[in-house]
Amino acid sequence: MSFLSIRNLSVRLKKGQPLLRRVSLDVSAGEVRGLVGESGAGKSMIGKAVLGILPPSIEVTEGEILLDGVDLLRLPPALRRKRIGALAALIPQDPLTALNPSHRIGPQITDRLVDILGWTRANADARARELLSEVQIPDPDRVLRSYPHELSGGMRQRILIASAFAAEPKLIVADEPTTALDVTVQKQILKLIAGMQTRHGTALLFVTHDLGVVSKVCQKLSVLYAGMVVEDTSVADFFAAPRHAYSAALLAATPKYTDPAAGLQPVPEAVIAAVQAEVAAFDRRAAHG
């Protein structure tokens, strides 16, 4: 049984255009699923729907989000928040804006544990120190007393990772967690996330636009176009032979420095036209019932 199971999730702008079109996917405990697509494909939207942080202008029109067997969309808002807070966490994209600049690092990790999950202050502090050493931050005590602007981008992203794992969530949504970082720092952070995920047996939903990153951290993969899952497969199968023409084109567009002849091919217009026709056909079916 998968820990997170999304069934036919459709989401749209209130009385407007659809943003997700009957998305289904599963993530088991200890598994990493990549969500890939170009900007506007809806990959972040899925993460937001799971965490219950869709903007108010967006509504869910159908489907289920089963978190440990319970459909989040059927829970009353207060219970839903409680359940998500206890079981899931987010690693955000931008380490510069995700930490509050006017608070020290320590409270930003521990306040949630104390105020919402009811830990004692001492336990929370000990946990924060332990986590910072786990994400390989030297001198955790000094860092806990620091303000965000005193730390580098890579350091801040480590703190956000530590913070996400603080309450031992069973599911983590990582939303483009390394997009703002240098490649050398990205490599360290990706290895760190993968290591933590394996050790804690967490289910991880990894949103990214980079198929290179997918091949390093994910086991499963959903490729999205216009809010539709065009391919749902294992990473090994995908890189051996993508099944859908659009996902194959996306792979061909991804740069590959070891082979200058391959990579950086624009997605052919015929492929775009074909996948857009698929989307249109889907919308026609949806309109008729």
Added chain:
Amino acid sequence: MADLYSIEALRLSLADMTAKPLFGAAPHIEILRGLSFTIPRGAVVGIVGGSGSGKSTLGRALVRLLEPSGGAIRFDGTDITHLPEAALRPLRRRFQMIFQDPMSSLNPRHRVATIIAEPLRLHGFDAIPDRVARALDHVGLPAHFASRYPHELSGGQRQRVGIARAIALEPDFILADEIVSGLDVSSQAQVLNLLERLVGDLGLTLAFISHDLSVIRRLCQRTIVLHRGEIVEDRPTADLFADPQAAYTRELLEAIPLPDPAQVWT
């Protein structure tokens, strides 16, 4: 082949406002620490480095948006290192820049036609509407885009407008600063193909700044690797990829995630 640019022992310091004391001047930090290299006419040179390597500062010094604090920049034989703005103005047509963020580099209140036409007007070109139309055609945008505003375009289209604005002036040199890093892979590939074609068709000299070695490999014959304001490697691109000399270059290369599960990070 004559050198279009020759850079000698280039130094540049900027005031570090984050470390400014309550009274007195902010301390200066040295961003570029004595760089020397040349860009021959017609060359396509890649400049690569991480954040804080000084690559964008170097770019802005080349087109004299920043004034160096030491060393010399010679453009086509003229020393432009400390040339005042008024003396630079006639030269500016000849070295152009394409910016990283096409949204912030296009004035949101001007239409595409105005954005491309303004620099032409400033430099006294004639037949401006024709030139605007030709520039749009060069970058593969339909003519009716001339009346659009930047926010009505996609990221890739905005970047094409930035390219059109630069090439319309018929410059000798174009500096491209991280121009594909905000784009989806597909638009990235399209913009790179376009740039590759334009370089050939128009005989441009191009410096292409990027943090991404895979993109550089595709476009540039020569690559300069910057690290902490110094050049750690400056070689033909093929040699650099086949046999990276500097430890930092190797580190950069190994950190690029290849779309291939067979590559395993240790």
Added chain:
Amino acid sequence: MAEAKAIDGRSLVRRRAGLRLWLSASWLGLLCLVALFAPWIAPKDPLAQDLFLGRLPPFWMPGAEPGYLLGTDSLGRDVLSRIVHGARVALAVALIAGTITCLIGATLGLLAGFLRGWVDMIISRMIDIWMAFPPVLFSILLIAVLGPGLVSIIIAIVVIDWTRFARVVRAEAMAQGAMDYVASARVAGRGRPGTMVREILPNVLPTIVVLLTLEMGIAVIVEAILSFVNLSISTDDPTWGGMISEGRTSVHQAWWVLVFPLVTLFLTVLAFSQLGEGLKDRFDPVLR
């Protein structure tokens, strides 16, 4: 996705902006006409006293006299006629003081924010010093020195309120100056004055328009406050502030003397601020 969201928000903003723009512009347009043609529109002479007709109630109440639509004050002067004539002073102050304040403040702010360096240093220090004066005391002091009158009020508003524009426009110009389109204008070979006028100004203009209309509303209030403390123009000429001040003393016997000018004042100030917001949304190509 993000783009789709923006489009949706855009139409919403626009619909609301349309209504708001329409309502506020209508009210201010009406007021302008009334002020221009006050002698022909006002049913009575606003200064004519008739102690036999003192404190007449508005038309729908028992004891009202025909011809005195909104009643009379304790000296028997027609309230409606006085409001109509009061619009002249209010609008004159709003338009003239608002515009001059805007021109001076916005120019200084733009220069400081774009040129930076010593220009910014001087202008910013001036703003700091100015803001340290308590504005009400400052204006009363100024009027006391200059002597009461329309010109004095306008000078007082300009001298005190230019910082309101200068501060905001400076910050906005600084933010716009850091954008790459300014750098690209330089690469294209544009000089500093040209960059300021062609590139920065159009992007700061919506902010200036909003500030300008707000300032016009503020000018109306300042004039009313100064009338209220008898420091405006001669006490005979009807002003809204003067009417409110006079109406205050007899509010229990004749509430209408206080309430009608107060409501007019309130609607006018509100209309100015809504006009600015509406114009900004309407003419912003990014929102449009």
